[in-house]
Amino acid sequence: MFELLGIPPQALFGQLLLGLINGSFYAILSLGLAIIFGLLNIINFTHGAQYMLGAFVAWMLLTYFGVPYWGALLLAPVLVGIKGVIIERLLISRLYHLDHLYGLLLTFGLALIIQGLLRNQYGISGLPYAIPPQLSGGQNLGFMFLPNYRAWVVVASLVVCLATWFVIEKTRLGAYLRAATENPTLVGAFGINVPRMITLTYGFGVALAAFAGVLAAPIYAVNPNMGADLIIVVFAVVVIGGMGSILGAIVTGFGLGLVEGLTKVFYPEASSVIIFVIMAIVLLVKPAGLFGRTA
């Protein structure tokens, strides 16, 4: 049996698969971030908090209302999305004419508030959320044991990402969106309600984050800090993919999951920093990101 850099190929396969699973979280999250940035020009720093909120809402739905996982998978993104819409209307919409910096600072502040409130209410140890019975157990793939739930995560996120990409790139609605990104005034002149479209887009981006949160709830501990450090990483993913590029966000999300997975085998301590090394290199070599258009 040949070995690759001292690692048997089966083990490597397993690690790559795990990388892909983590990549699916990066992909959904960075997709939402990229859509919001593309259309609103806002760097949505609350994205991590909204992801966390998705997991929390799923937990609350189950605990207080008895809504099971599958219901939460639909309901939680809608609820968190509505909250996003309210925030956009009340606060963010007043900042579009300003520098990026202000949007970033505002959403950073909002993230602190949301995290702080939940921390006060639910503490920090995390709340248990069980894997839905339909997806418990797993498959023995020969080279590794793959829990059914993880397989579901990859499939669900691939479907959601591709559907979103399809809507934006291939449908009329998507065409309006892309046009509004280029020139809102002109699109408005065609009788399209641009502000409403922007609000809904923000809501959708937020809902994506919450969707990722619900997906994550059964695997990671549901706690108020679960999105805090993730946001920086996801943000790096978006930058590497090319700010505002939908396809870039998806591909880079999965790709960096793989790279991170490999790092965990060869130099585990560095797995949290590898993404930033890649980001620095990409920005210096290809400033607009891997998939971005050079302005």
Place this chain on the structure above:
Amino acid sequence: MTAVTETETTGIAVQQARAGMPLHHVAIFVALLAAGLVAPFLLYPVFLMKVLCFALFACAFNLLLGYGGLLSFGHAAYFGSASYIAAHAAKVWGLSPELAILSGTLAAAVLGLAIGSLAIRRQGIYFAMVTLAFAQMVFFFSLQAPFTGGEDGIQAVPRGNLFGLLSLRSDFTLYFVVLAITLGGLLLIYRIIHSPFGQVLKAIRENEPRAVSLGYRVNRYKLAVFVLSATLAGLAGSTKALVFQLASLTDVHWSMSGEVVLMTLIGGMGTVFGPIVGAAIIVTMQNYLATFGAWVTIIQGCIFVVCVMLFREGIVGVIAKWIRKPL
């Protein structure tokens, strides 16, 4: 048309700079000095020293953001690595405090030169992301390198004797040293801002292509201000290491980079005195709200939101508007 007026105002400002400080700025500096001299008799010196260190850090950051127009999201790297080097120099190499501070500051300058020369090739948000990326690497290095002591940091750093003579063990004595360092740093920043160099920086910030067409080597100016800012941040970091006798990961973490943005924003970016006010407010808040636990984050978040929505010029910026004089 606008180009002409811009150069005219730049010219006037340059003349002003040569003529010296405007009277109300002199008054403020004197007031700061007076307040600084009286304060330790009224308030706890260690707390005041913390305010001073962060005031210097925020002013250094503001030099880059407010006057250079460059948003760095990784300034903790210079602040923190300087504090590690200073702590290491004082504790392991046994250097006297002034040399320890000097080595920390120099290290920050070198780091600033290395990172800056790469980062200034990019603009806007990309610039911010490059600085963040390098700061994360510095954080990683600080976590892994053996001499930094991991998350324990470098503890029990000796304060030593200034120039081998004056013992700094007493908080009171050290306070006046820190006050001198901070005021010196502030005056230097003030001088930089109001020098012809500072005026060119403003021109670049307002309109980079125009500055290029006027014949300025924009990148050299940007790099220079980046290194200056990193160096001064390093000065603040080294001083802090001696004050708290501690260098730790907090100083290099990205949330520290966020905090300095917050200080600058609250005080008023692009104002000379704003960051001082901002630093004082944030440090006081952290100090006196420590009991409230999670509420500190919530309150900080609310301040962020209120500032962005209502006081984008920051406190000092708003005051400057009222009295119609630049502060």
Place this chain on the structure above:
Amino acid sequence: MKNTGFLLASLAASLMATSALAQDISVKIGVLNDRSGIYSDITGEGSVIAAQLAVEDFGTDKGIAVEIVSADHQNKPDVGSNVARQWYDTENVDMIADVPTSSVALAIHEITREKNKVHVNSGAASSDLTGSACSPNTVHWTYDTWALANGTGGAMVAAGGDSWFFVTADYAFGHALERDTTAMVEKSGGTVLGGVRTPFPGQDFSSFLLQAQSSGAKVIGLANAGGDTINSIKQASEFGITQGGQSLAGLLMFVNDVHSLGLDVAQGLVLTESFYWDLNDQTREWSTRFEEKTGNKPSMIQAGVYAGTLHYLKAVEALGSKDDGAAVVAKMKELKTDDPLFGQGEVREDGRKVHDMYLFRVKTPDQSEGPWDYYETVSTIPAAEAFRPLADGGCSLVQ
């Protein structure tokens, strides 16, 4: 930094006039811990309440008035040392209690020595506090990395788990835990097959767990804490690690972690603690009082804050003075300890409080009779064997 302070002085003072013990000492205790971060559930406000209970139980009739203040150190050494300096310099705090997070504890430990005050640590794990860094001003109460490693490491090897793989959080605390456990495993005749250092804090441990799985080790030692431990256990159960015949050893786990994981996931885990609410009548009674005020059962750290504070107050009473920190600690070492939670014991020369440690196994959902009924006792490690021998610590106070 004030607040939560409460004064029992007035009553005591009014009694003073007639009391024979005309000492009239007023003591200020600062509970410094994590009130917002990952350790806020096992320390936090609960530790403050534990200290208040200690003051109540000590009694108000002894001529000692006690005030308690508290603050959040956010698990950052700089924040913690800042608060400690201010407490000692300007607010006349005499003793700082609790202080989880080793890096912060070491900082407070140094400042306390410099100012000649008292530090009774309950929350931190670092065995350096009573080892190479030991100080005449510190008492380390509840547990340390050596005791945890000794309990879990020793017991697992004895039960046949003689090959180990470590999943270690990549910071000083994780390294210390791994180091101490490795020594214990090897001493007991086991072998360590390998380990992996995971970035701290982490979310996804599946990759590391898979490496642990393919190592073929019988025991996977989790040298991490808080959210890292919870996530690794959760994911180990998801990946069927325990079904595959490997066992997990949580090297630092608290009853609150089990509470958060739920018994479905946590069942069968083996862990070491120095206190559990359901040990005997006294612990049950005290824990009920505690639960009435907080809504939760106490963690061993909170129990340690109670017992440590009580013993500190006894020492101040016996000495008749609180001013010389080193003298108070010397008195704490001289007096035998006796409290309802840890029973009888002593504080050693190096500042180490010794008492029994317990090896627990987490019950299955069927065995558990209700909320917080989580542990069955596997074995009791007697005080004399539970902690690092005095001579091995390298403490300069030990002659």
